[in-house]
Amino acid sequence: MSEETKTKKVTFQIEGNTYEGERGESLLGAIRKHGYEVPSLCYHEAVSPYGACRLCLVEVKKGRRQKLTTSCNYPVQEGIEVFLDTEKVQRNRKIVLELLVAKAPKAEAVRRLAEQYGAKTDRLEVEEEDKDNACILCGLCNRVCDEVVGAHAISFAGRGLHKRMESPYDEVAEDCIGCGACVWICPTDCIGIKETDTTRSIVRWHRDLPMQKCSACGQPFAPTFQLMQFAKKIKVEKTHFDKCPDCR
Ligand code: SF4
Ligand code: SF4
Ligand code: FES
Structure with missing residues:
Protein backbone atom coordinates (compact mmCIF):
# COMPACT_ATOMS: atom_id res chain seq x y z
CA MET A 1 0.00 0.00 0.00
CA SER A 2 1.41 3.41 -0.94
CA GLU A 3 1.95 6.16 1.64
CA GLU A 4 -0.85 8.16 0.02
CA THR A 5 -3.53 5.48 0.42
CA LYS A 6 -2.45 4.73 3.99
CA THR A 7 -2.73 8.34 5.17
CA LYS A 8 -5.78 10.55 4.98
CA LYS A 9 -3.69 13.69 4.59
CA VAL A 10 -3.03 14.95 1.08
CA THR A 11 -1.19 17.93 -0.37
CA PHE A 12 -2.72 20.03 -3.13
CA GLN A 13 -2.57 23.52 -4.59
CA ILE A 14 -5.04 26.38 -4.83
CA GLU A 15 -4.00 29.28 -7.05
CA GLY A 16 -0.38 28.12 -6.86
CA ASN A 17 -0.30 27.93 -3.05
CA THR A 18 0.26 24.58 -1.37
CA TYR A 19 -2.09 23.28 1.33
CA GLU A 20 -2.68 20.12 3.28
CA GLY A 21 -6.16 18.63 3.47
CA GLU A 22 -8.18 15.49 4.18
CA ARG A 23 -8.44 13.12 1.24
CA GLY A 24 -12.06 13.08 0.05
CA GLU A 25 -13.23 16.27 1.76
CA SER A 26 -15.27 18.68 -0.34
CA LEU A 27 -12.99 20.81 -2.50
CA LEU A 28 -15.30 23.81 -2.04
CA GLY A 29 -15.11 23.41 1.74
CA ALA A 30 -11.31 23.25 1.54
CA ILE A 31 -11.12 26.29 -0.76
CA ARG A 32 -13.20 28.34 1.68
CA LYS A 33 -11.30 27.08 4.69
CA HIS A 34 -8.19 28.65 3.20
CA GLY A 35 -9.90 32.01 2.73
CA TYR A 36 -10.76 31.97 -0.98
CA GLU A 37 -14.15 32.99 -2.32
CA VAL A 38 -16.23 30.82 -4.62
CA PRO A 39 -19.97 31.42 -5.04
CA SER A 40 -22.47 28.67 -4.27
CA LEU A 41 -26.19 28.27 -3.72
CA CYS A 42 -26.72 24.55 -3.15
CA TYR A 43 -23.86 23.73 -0.75
CA HIS A 44 -24.00 23.53 3.03
CA GLU A 45 -21.47 21.65 5.15
CA ALA A 46 -24.27 20.15 7.29
CA VAL A 47 -25.63 18.05 4.41
CA SER A 48 -24.24 15.96 1.56
CA PRO A 49 -23.20 17.84 -1.59
CA TYR A 50 -25.57 17.63 -4.52
CA GLY A 51 -24.01 19.67 -7.35
CA ALA A 52 -27.25 21.32 -8.45
CA CYS A 53 -26.60 25.04 -8.96
CA ARG A 54 -23.25 24.70 -10.78
CA LEU A 55 -22.04 28.04 -9.44
CA CYS A 56 -19.04 26.65 -7.59
CA LEU A 57 -17.16 25.96 -10.83
CA VAL A 58 -13.36 25.79 -10.71
CA GLU A 59 -10.71 24.30 -12.98
CA VAL A 60 -8.80 21.32 -11.62
CA LYS A 61 -5.53 20.03 -13.05
CA LYS A 62 -4.79 16.40 -12.33
CA GLY A 63 -1.69 15.03 -13.99
CA ARG A 64 -1.70 16.44 -17.50
CA ARG A 65 -5.47 16.96 -17.70
CA GLN A 66 -7.21 20.17 -16.72
CA LYS A 67 -10.98 20.30 -16.54
CA LEU A 68 -13.87 22.45 -15.41
CA THR A 69 -15.78 20.96 -12.48
CA THR A 70 -18.15 21.84 -9.68
CA SER A 71 -16.08 22.01 -6.51
CA CYS A 72 -18.70 21.21 -3.84
CA ASN A 73 -18.94 17.58 -4.90
CA TYR A 74 -15.30 17.19 -6.04
CA PRO A 75 -13.13 15.33 -3.50
CA VAL A 76 -9.77 16.76 -2.48
CA GLN A 77 -7.00 14.52 -3.81
CA GLU A 78 -3.23 14.32 -3.69
CA GLY A 79 -1.44 16.57 -6.15
CA ILE A 80 -4.37 18.38 -7.74
CA GLU A 81 -3.96 22.01 -8.76
CA VAL A 82 -7.02 24.22 -8.46
CA PHE A 83 -7.69 27.45 -10.37
CA LEU A 84 -10.56 29.62 -9.23
CA ASP A 85 -10.95 32.41 -11.72
CA THR A 86 -9.88 31.33 -15.19
CA GLU A 87 -11.53 32.71 -18.30
CA LYS A 88 -13.37 29.38 -18.69
CA VAL A 89 -14.68 29.55 -15.11
CA GLN A 90 -15.87 33.13 -15.54
CA ARG A 91 -17.59 32.45 -18.88
CA ASN A 92 -19.39 29.33 -17.67
CA ARG A 93 -20.42 30.90 -14.37
CA LYS A 94 -22.08 33.76 -16.26
CA ILE A 95 -24.04 31.27 -18.38
CA VAL A 96 -25.12 29.38 -15.25
CA LEU A 97 -26.30 32.62 -13.64
CA GLU A 98 -28.23 33.67 -16.76
CA LEU A 99 -30.02 30.31 -16.74
CA LEU A 100 -30.76 30.58 -13.02
CA VAL A 101 -32.18 34.09 -13.41
CA ALA A 102 -34.45 32.86 -16.22
CA LYS A 103 -35.62 29.89 -14.17
CA ALA A 104 -36.10 31.76 -10.89
CA PRO A 105 -36.54 35.46 -11.69
CA LYS A 106 -37.84 36.24 -8.19
CA ALA A 107 -34.75 34.88 -6.45
CA GLU A 108 -32.97 37.96 -5.10
CA ALA A 109 -29.89 35.98 -4.11
CA VAL A 110 -29.44 34.88 -7.73
CA ARG A 111 -29.89 38.41 -9.05
CA ARG A 112 -27.28 39.71 -6.62
CA LEU A 113 -24.78 37.08 -7.77
CA ALA A 114 -25.61 37.80 -11.43
CA GLU A 115 -24.76 41.44 -10.85
CA GLN A 116 -21.61 40.61 -8.90
CA TYR A 117 -20.29 38.29 -11.62
CA GLY A 118 -21.38 40.41 -14.59
CA ALA A 119 -24.06 38.08 -15.98
CA LYS A 120 -26.92 39.49 -18.05
CA THR A 121 -30.29 39.23 -16.33
CA ASP A 122 -32.45 39.84 -19.43
CA ARG A 123 -30.79 37.70 -22.08
CA LEU A 124 -32.98 34.62 -21.74
CA GLU A 125 -36.73 34.50 -22.00
CA VAL A 126 -38.65 33.61 -18.84
CA GLU A 127 -41.35 30.96 -19.27
CA GLU A 128 -44.83 32.04 -18.17
CA GLU A 129 -44.94 29.35 -15.46
CA ASP A 130 -41.63 30.62 -13.99
CA LYS A 131 -42.52 34.32 -13.78
CA ASP A 132 -43.10 34.27 -10.01
CA ASN A 133 -40.61 31.52 -9.22
CA ALA A 134 -37.82 31.91 -6.68
CA CYS A 135 -36.96 28.23 -6.20
CA ILE A 136 -33.69 27.24 -7.87
CA LEU A 137 -34.16 23.50 -7.19
CA CYS A 138 -31.03 23.43 -5.07
CA GLY A 139 -32.42 20.58 -2.95
S1 SF4 B 1 -37.32 25.64 -1.82
FE1 SF4 B 1 -36.12 25.51 -3.69
S2 SF4 B 1 -34.52 27.07 -3.46
FE2 SF4 B 1 -35.39 26.73 -1.43
S3 SF4 B 1 -34.07 25.18 -0.51
FE3 SF4 B 1 -35.77 24.09 -1.49
S4 SF4 B 1 -35.04 23.56 -3.54
FE4 SF4 B 1 -33.67 25.15 -2.72
S1 SF4 C 1 -40.17 20.27 5.87
FE1 SF4 C 1 -40.89 20.55 7.96
S2 SF4 C 1 -39.77 18.99 9.12
FE2 SF4 C 1 -38.72 19.22 7.18
S3 SF4 C 1 -37.11 20.72 7.60
FE3 SF4 C 1 -38.89 21.85 6.82
S4 SF4 C 1 -40.00 22.50 8.64
FE4 SF4 C 1 -38.57 20.88 9.29
S1 FES D 1 -22.55 24.71 -4.74
FE1 FES D 1 -21.65 23.30 -6.06
S2 FES D 1 -23.10 22.94 -7.56
FE2 FES D 1 -24.09 24.26 -6.15
Whole structure:
Protein backbone atom coordinates (compact mmCIF):
# COMPACT_ATOMS: atom_id res chain seq x y z
CA MET A 1 0.00 0.00 0.00
CA SER A 2 1.41 3.41 -0.94
CA GLU A 3 1.95 6.16 1.64
CA GLU A 4 -0.85 8.16 0.02
CA THR A 5 -3.53 5.48 0.42
CA LYS A 6 -2.45 4.73 3.99
CA THR A 7 -2.73 8.34 5.17
CA LYS A 8 -5.78 10.55 4.98
CA LYS A 9 -3.69 13.69 4.59
CA VAL A 10 -3.03 14.95 1.08
CA THR A 11 -1.19 17.93 -0.37
CA PHE A 12 -2.72 20.03 -3.13
CA GLN A 13 -2.57 23.52 -4.59
CA ILE A 14 -5.04 26.38 -4.83
CA GLU A 15 -4.00 29.28 -7.05
CA GLY A 16 -0.38 28.12 -6.86
CA ASN A 17 -0.30 27.93 -3.05
CA THR A 18 0.26 24.58 -1.37
CA TYR A 19 -2.09 23.28 1.33
CA GLU A 20 -2.68 20.12 3.28
CA GLY A 21 -6.16 18.63 3.47
CA GLU A 22 -8.18 15.49 4.18
CA ARG A 23 -8.44 13.12 1.24
CA GLY A 24 -12.06 13.08 0.05
CA GLU A 25 -13.23 16.27 1.76
CA SER A 26 -15.27 18.68 -0.34
CA LEU A 27 -12.99 20.81 -2.50
CA LEU A 28 -15.30 23.81 -2.04
CA GLY A 29 -15.11 23.41 1.74
CA ALA A 30 -11.31 23.25 1.54
CA ILE A 31 -11.12 26.29 -0.76
CA ARG A 32 -13.20 28.34 1.68
CA LYS A 33 -11.30 27.08 4.69
CA HIS A 34 -8.19 28.65 3.20
CA GLY A 35 -9.90 32.01 2.73
CA TYR A 36 -10.76 31.97 -0.98
CA GLU A 37 -14.15 32.99 -2.32
CA VAL A 38 -16.23 30.82 -4.62
CA PRO A 39 -19.97 31.42 -5.04
CA SER A 40 -22.47 28.67 -4.27
CA LEU A 41 -26.19 28.27 -3.72
CA CYS A 42 -26.72 24.55 -3.15
CA TYR A 43 -23.86 23.73 -0.75
CA HIS A 44 -24.00 23.53 3.03
CA GLU A 45 -21.47 21.65 5.15
CA ALA A 46 -24.27 20.15 7.29
CA VAL A 47 -25.63 18.05 4.41
CA SER A 48 -24.24 15.96 1.56
CA PRO A 49 -23.20 17.84 -1.59
CA TYR A 50 -25.57 17.63 -4.52
CA GLY A 51 -24.01 19.67 -7.35
CA ALA A 52 -27.25 21.32 -8.45
CA CYS A 53 -26.60 25.04 -8.96
CA ARG A 54 -23.25 24.70 -10.78
CA LEU A 55 -22.04 28.04 -9.44
CA CYS A 56 -19.04 26.65 -7.59
CA LEU A 57 -17.16 25.96 -10.83
CA VAL A 58 -13.36 25.79 -10.71
CA GLU A 59 -10.71 24.30 -12.98
CA VAL A 60 -8.80 21.32 -11.62
CA LYS A 61 -5.53 20.03 -13.05
CA LYS A 62 -4.79 16.40 -12.33
CA GLY A 63 -1.69 15.03 -13.99
CA ARG A 64 -1.70 16.44 -17.50
CA ARG A 65 -5.47 16.96 -17.70
CA GLN A 66 -7.21 20.17 -16.72
CA LYS A 67 -10.98 20.30 -16.54
CA LEU A 68 -13.87 22.45 -15.41
CA THR A 69 -15.78 20.96 -12.48
CA THR A 70 -18.15 21.84 -9.68
CA SER A 71 -16.08 22.01 -6.51
CA CYS A 72 -18.70 21.21 -3.84
CA ASN A 73 -18.94 17.58 -4.90
CA TYR A 74 -15.30 17.19 -6.04
CA PRO A 75 -13.13 15.33 -3.50
CA VAL A 76 -9.77 16.76 -2.48
CA GLN A 77 -7.00 14.52 -3.81
CA GLU A 78 -3.23 14.32 -3.69
CA GLY A 79 -1.44 16.57 -6.15
CA ILE A 80 -4.37 18.38 -7.74
CA GLU A 81 -3.96 22.01 -8.76
CA VAL A 82 -7.02 24.22 -8.46
CA PHE A 83 -7.69 27.45 -10.37
CA LEU A 84 -10.56 29.62 -9.23
CA ASP A 85 -10.95 32.41 -11.72
CA THR A 86 -9.88 31.33 -15.19
CA GLU A 87 -11.53 32.71 -18.30
CA LYS A 88 -13.37 29.38 -18.69
CA VAL A 89 -14.68 29.55 -15.11
CA GLN A 90 -15.87 33.13 -15.54
CA ARG A 91 -17.59 32.45 -18.88
CA ASN A 92 -19.39 29.33 -17.67
CA ARG A 93 -20.42 30.90 -14.37
CA LYS A 94 -22.08 33.76 -16.26
CA ILE A 95 -24.04 31.27 -18.38
CA VAL A 96 -25.12 29.38 -15.25
CA LEU A 97 -26.30 32.62 -13.64
CA GLU A 98 -28.23 33.67 -16.76
CA LEU A 99 -30.02 30.31 -16.74
CA LEU A 100 -30.76 30.58 -13.02
CA VAL A 101 -32.18 34.09 -13.41
CA ALA A 102 -34.45 32.86 -16.22
CA LYS A 103 -35.62 29.89 -14.17
CA ALA A 104 -36.10 31.76 -10.89
CA PRO A 105 -36.54 35.46 -11.69
CA LYS A 106 -37.84 36.24 -8.19
CA ALA A 107 -34.75 34.88 -6.45
CA GLU A 108 -32.97 37.96 -5.10
CA ALA A 109 -29.89 35.98 -4.11
CA VAL A 110 -29.44 34.88 -7.73
CA ARG A 111 -29.89 38.41 -9.05
CA ARG A 112 -27.28 39.71 -6.62
CA LEU A 113 -24.78 37.08 -7.77
CA ALA A 114 -25.61 37.80 -11.43
CA GLU A 115 -24.76 41.44 -10.85
CA GLN A 116 -21.61 40.61 -8.90
CA TYR A 117 -20.29 38.29 -11.62
CA GLY A 118 -21.38 40.41 -14.59
CA ALA A 119 -24.06 38.08 -15.98
CA LYS A 120 -26.92 39.49 -18.05
CA THR A 121 -30.29 39.23 -16.33
CA ASP A 122 -32.45 39.84 -19.43
CA ARG A 123 -30.79 37.70 -22.08
CA LEU A 124 -32.98 34.62 -21.74
CA GLU A 125 -36.73 34.50 -22.00
CA VAL A 126 -38.65 33.61 -18.84
CA GLU A 127 -41.35 30.96 -19.27
CA GLU A 128 -44.83 32.04 -18.17
CA GLU A 129 -44.94 29.35 -15.46
CA ASP A 130 -41.63 30.62 -13.99
CA LYS A 131 -42.52 34.32 -13.78
CA ASP A 132 -43.10 34.27 -10.01
CA ASN A 133 -40.61 31.52 -9.22
CA ALA A 134 -37.82 31.91 -6.68
CA CYS A 135 -36.96 28.23 -6.20
CA ILE A 136 -33.69 27.24 -7.87
CA LEU A 137 -34.16 23.50 -7.19
CA CYS A 138 -31.03 23.43 -5.07
CA GLY A 139 -32.42 20.58 -2.95
CA LEU A 140 -31.04 22.00 0.31
CA CYS A 141 -34.49 21.93 1.94
CA ASN A 142 -35.10 18.24 1.36
CA ARG A 143 -31.52 17.27 2.20
CA VAL A 144 -31.71 19.06 5.56
CA CYS A 145 -35.17 17.56 6.18
CA ASP A 146 -33.94 14.04 5.30
CA GLU A 147 -30.38 14.04 6.63
CA VAL A 148 -30.50 16.34 9.65
CA VAL A 149 -34.12 16.49 10.84
CA GLY A 150 -35.04 12.97 9.70
CA ALA A 151 -38.63 13.94 8.86
CA HIS A 152 -38.55 13.15 5.08
CA ALA A 153 -41.46 15.54 4.57
CA ILE A 154 -40.74 16.96 1.09
CA SER A 155 -39.15 15.89 -2.19
CA PHE A 156 -38.67 16.69 -5.86
CA ALA A 157 -41.62 16.10 -8.17
CA GLY A 158 -41.90 16.17 -11.96
CA ARG A 159 -39.09 16.00 -14.50
CA GLY A 160 -36.95 18.17 -16.73
CA LEU A 161 -38.32 21.69 -17.12
CA HIS A 162 -41.30 20.79 -14.91
CA LYS A 163 -39.23 19.57 -11.98
CA ARG A 164 -40.19 21.24 -8.70
CA MET A 165 -39.68 20.94 -4.97
CA GLU A 166 -42.89 20.34 -3.09
CA SER A 167 -44.85 18.53 -0.41
CA PRO A 168 -46.39 15.17 -1.46
CA TYR A 169 -48.91 15.92 -4.27
CA ASP A 170 -48.46 19.59 -3.36
CA GLU A 171 -50.84 19.05 -0.45
CA VAL A 172 -50.25 19.28 3.30
CA ALA A 173 -46.84 17.81 4.23
CA GLU A 174 -48.15 15.52 6.99
CA ASP A 175 -44.64 14.46 8.08
CA CYS A 176 -43.41 18.04 8.53
CA ILE A 177 -42.75 18.78 12.21
CA GLY A 178 -42.50 22.53 11.61
CA CYS A 179 -38.91 22.82 12.80
CA GLY A 180 -38.10 25.53 10.25
CA ALA A 181 -34.72 24.06 9.24
CA CYS A 182 -35.66 24.14 5.55
CA VAL A 183 -36.78 27.77 5.83
CA TRP A 184 -33.49 28.69 7.43
CA ILE A 185 -31.32 26.88 4.85
CA CYS A 186 -33.19 27.93 1.67
CA PRO A 187 -30.82 30.26 -0.19
CA THR A 188 -33.60 32.15 -1.96
CA ASP A 189 -35.99 32.52 0.95
CA CYS A 190 -38.91 30.99 -0.94
CA ILE A 191 -40.44 28.61 1.64
CA GLY A 192 -41.94 30.99 4.18
CA ILE A 193 -42.78 30.64 7.85
CA LYS A 194 -45.56 32.43 9.72
CA GLU A 195 -46.16 32.33 13.42
CA THR A 196 -49.04 33.44 15.62
CA ASP A 197 -49.70 32.74 19.33
CA THR A 198 -51.44 29.52 18.39
CA THR A 199 -49.99 28.29 15.09
CA ARG A 200 -46.76 27.96 13.11
CA SER A 201 -47.24 27.66 9.34
CA ILE A 202 -44.63 26.43 6.91
CA VAL A 203 -46.15 28.13 3.92
CA ARG A 204 -44.72 26.30 0.90
CA TRP A 205 -45.56 22.88 2.36
CA HIS A 206 -49.12 23.94 3.42
CA ARG A 207 -48.37 22.80 6.95
CA ASP A 208 -50.07 24.48 9.95
CA LEU A 209 -49.04 23.24 13.39
CA PRO A 210 -50.48 24.18 16.80
CA MET A 211 -47.92 25.77 19.13
CA GLN A 212 -47.09 24.44 22.59
CA LYS A 213 -47.50 27.01 25.37
CA CYS A 214 -45.03 26.99 28.24
CA SER A 215 -46.69 25.63 31.39
CA ALA A 216 -44.85 28.23 33.49
CA CYS A 217 -44.86 31.53 31.55
CA GLY A 218 -47.62 30.78 29.03
CA GLN A 219 -45.57 31.82 25.97
CA PRO A 220 -45.80 29.66 22.80
CA PHE A 221 -42.34 28.25 22.07
CA ALA A 222 -42.46 25.34 19.56
CA PRO A 223 -44.95 23.26 17.54
CA THR A 224 -46.49 20.55 19.77
CA PHE A 225 -45.97 17.94 17.03
CA GLN A 226 -42.25 18.74 16.88
CA LEU A 227 -41.91 18.33 20.68
CA MET A 228 -43.81 15.02 20.55
CA GLN A 229 -41.44 13.75 17.85
CA PHE A 230 -38.39 14.83 19.88
CA ALA A 231 -39.79 13.11 23.00
CA LYS A 232 -40.30 9.91 20.99
CA LYS A 233 -36.79 10.10 19.56
CA ILE A 234 -34.97 10.61 22.85
CA LYS A 235 -37.41 8.33 24.74
CA VAL A 236 -38.72 10.74 27.38
CA GLU A 237 -42.27 11.56 28.54
CA LYS A 238 -44.16 14.20 26.54
CA THR A 239 -44.23 16.35 29.71
CA HIS A 240 -40.43 16.66 29.43
CA PHE A 241 -41.03 19.53 26.99
CA ASP A 242 -43.88 21.34 28.71
CA LYS A 243 -41.72 24.32 29.65
CA CYS A 244 -39.95 26.74 27.31
CA PRO A 245 -36.11 26.85 27.38
CA ASP A 246 -36.18 30.03 29.53
CA CYS A 247 -38.36 28.46 32.26
CA ARG A 248 -36.75 25.02 32.30
S1 SF4 B 1 -40.00 22.50 8.64
FE1 SF4 B 1 -40.89 20.55 7.96
S2 SF4 B 1 -40.17 20.27 5.87
FE2 SF4 B 1 -38.89 21.85 6.82
S3 SF4 B 1 -37.11 20.72 7.60
FE3 SF4 B 1 -38.57 20.88 9.29
S4 SF4 B 1 -39.77 18.99 9.12
FE4 SF4 B 1 -38.72 19.22 7.18
S1 SF4 C 1 -37.32 25.64 -1.82
FE1 SF4 C 1 -35.39 26.73 -1.43
S2 SF4 C 1 -34.07 25.18 -0.51
FE2 SF4 C 1 -35.77 24.09 -1.49
S3 SF4 C 1 -35.04 23.56 -3.54
FE3 SF4 C 1 -36.12 25.51 -3.69
S4 SF4 C 1 -34.52 27.07 -3.46
FE4 SF4 C 1 -33.67 25.15 -2.72
S1 FES D 1 -22.55 24.71 -4.74
FE1 FES D 1 -21.65 23.30 -6.06
S2 FES D 1 -23.10 22.94 -7.56
FE2 FES D 1 -24.09 24.26 -6.15
